[in-house]
Amino acid sequence: MTGDETRRGRARLLDRRAFLRFSAYGAGAVGLGAAGLSAGCAAGSPTAASPSAVALDYIRPSDPEVAAAEAARAWSGREASFALQAGVADVDLAGRVVRTWTYGGEAVAPTLRLGKGDRVQARVANALPEATTVHWHGVRIRNDMDGAAPVTQEAIGVDGTFDYSFVAPDPGTHWYHSHSGLQADRGLFGALVVEDPDDTTGADADAVLVIDDWVDGLGATPDEVLAALNPALAGGHHGHGAETPAATPAAAPTPSATAAAMVAGGHGDSVPLGGMTQHVSYPMHLINGRPTADPAVVEAAVGQRLRLRIVNAAAETPYRFAVAGHELTVVALDGFDVQPQTADAIILGMAQRADVLVTVRSGAWPVVARVEGRSESVATVLRTPDARPLRELPATIAELDGRVLLESEMRPADSVVLDTREPDRDYRIELIQAGDRYVWGMSGDDVGRLVMKQGERVRITMANTTSMWHPMHTHGHTFAVPSYGGLRRDTVISLPGSELAIEFDADNPGEWMFHCHNAYHFEAGMTANLRYIR
Template identity: 70%
Template structure:
């Protein structure tokens, strides 16, 4: 079992006290862009940072915060084994990396307040970690190497994650090492709420994903095609293997073709949406020609838990013949809102109710802004199977009433209390020229610090030409511009600014990054650091 060692902790503490630049700024500097482009830090600021007393993942404050979480007294135990192998994608046999041999990992289901114990065996040829997305987890179990743990060794390493899951809702888990999650290393994590008030009779989990691995190329070859400047640098320093990546000529040719087909474009997302023309899109690990059908009795009030596990693709989701009632996002209840279709950004989750109608109905997640779709079928028990379940991704509801993220409002029970911010930061989301290099800029970008108990406000100014789904580890936030909507991942549109607010109630060091996997690998990440 991989465990932190004293030397690592001491080295990390020394690094933190000497560092004044966020990870995103460091990433840009390492690629030939001077640090002045990312921070206006002066020698005086460096001296001040050196005097800060950071709370580290192994410090007592982390254990104390965990001990204070309400517990159900029950334990949910699981075992996951990461390995390489062949997967059948509707007749296409691809070699990839998975937990358990399928294109989506097993669903983990537990109850609010349960203690979660998950052993992870790493049979991959690379180091790995596992991140629990959306859970206010203890810092040393967050799975963000090298910040919160050493990576799990390749070829036989093991680590046991052990934490309380205090937050009910639709969450997910995924590798946080390089681009491993753009293979099959992700799955749903459902934390049931014993006091659920949505009125759902049952639920169905739908994990959406864009797929590229084994279809002539790999995610790492695609990253190299997007920006040859960072090829050969392993996984960008974000927890992956430090060994240089090599790609065959055929893999690079295929990757270059996928990134040469132009970008997506969407009015709701403010313009440019994607750089990669993914060849396949999946629901629960299955392509449109081989769907995992959802079956339910007619008249049932069904809760659809939709998770966008894609690396680079936003989806417009709809169910033919059905109205959607959105009841939660990212695990937080919202005031019920009806629509025909919704957009789900990468890493976001949307829970919606449908009253099942008799018949067989296409369920479609259309790529927002360009061609492509994932689909499955909702079939009532009294309906006959559809002769061809693949309807080509075209249903009228996709052009119907679109419910925007900005129109959602939180349920009263999940709203943050109103209070003044103790710390008010401002960062800029940037692209370095016309190169595929992304980062965070401004005087605050490398010094996002806080003390336990403070209210923190971060205003994100998107000066780039693309939207960014921005995610905080270890914390959930309110979006004041959206009436205090609670989330852990929010879409920041190009040419706009958007603020988030959260309470500093989970000590340690946490990542704050864009959940476009390729933007993250290319530098758009920083750290949130607690100080005494």
């Protein structure tokens, strides 16, 4: 990016909070003080004086088109009822007790299971000290249940409740998490598995593995990490994240010093991800809410064809995943079947999921997720009943440096291929950063006018002009990646210095977020909205 291009990009940047206020239908000029930039408007966004602001007839989350789309979904006739309470809890991380925010008192929320076409009835009670929501990631649900406040609903206030009700039309491995500030970088997330009655993988059983990077209570909070990255973006959360006081507390670094050290120790390097992998070096990594010192063991029978449903729920960390002594057969990505391919290891960006099959061998086998481009890792155990427990888990295994299967090499199963047609709307955006400051955004004439009508085919080409990769996610829609043979995903990696197009059918009316799923890039401004019009 040239100097002039950088200056033009800076004038168009919005921090996430300002963008959400701006995009809620009453568009107007937005100050960028929170990002440390001059005031301006999103590129291409209609202002109060713009004729397009009057001419476009937007479909809102409460409009009848949203209810009609929900009524058209194939309901199984079954209901799946869940109750979630978001609250403050003390969590034991291998002997280190931290106070954090959770659903249900553990470092990862319970896995929710239901069948294809079931209606979810989920009551969420908020016992946190601030407002919250729940986003059902990867599920094409009705717009007013998406959980992206203030775009699709009002946030659930302190001591309030909200009843989420929607049909889950797509089988696969999905997840749910808070979509309020950096709450998901605590313990407010869990796996959501929608069972497929027509599953063709031949799996005998499955196990869910949720991988996460953890900081809350280990000398800093996520909001303090954001403040260390860019003080102008500090979220102002207080009163949580501190370790539970001990009878004789040991000396510990101040949270701000810990957060600064985490930022100073980041910057891994990965060839598959095009260079720098992250800005934050996390003090702990977890699988199913447990660190390596206290693993959540997966039990399986010898010879069993086991389906591992892997979710990267991290805020800022990509992982390379492998199972010692076993070959992985990848059968699905983000809930969509792929043409099966084998590998020793796979890489998952934040919010991405993969389903892999392993034929279980007798023994106790390390299952390792290593931070991509760095040496830190987390491990658990795959163990058969006849095996002795492992005394110690390794930080790495040979398979991690074997054959790695990248998403660009995978292809969709015939059953999920999106039909080929010319797009009715063809948009182009740039992913940008503001010089050496921690401010990220989207630029270009199309950013503020990503509109569509029901039934249209939409193409969005992302030109990544930044120095980093970005896991880009669409709410309410899944897309095909033409350059990957039409691979279906809801979160795809955009590599630095490259262009990547996604295509989807506009079949879910309302207003939807489209953003980078690096939680800190999102907070720093890399987000836009997809809006339906009549």
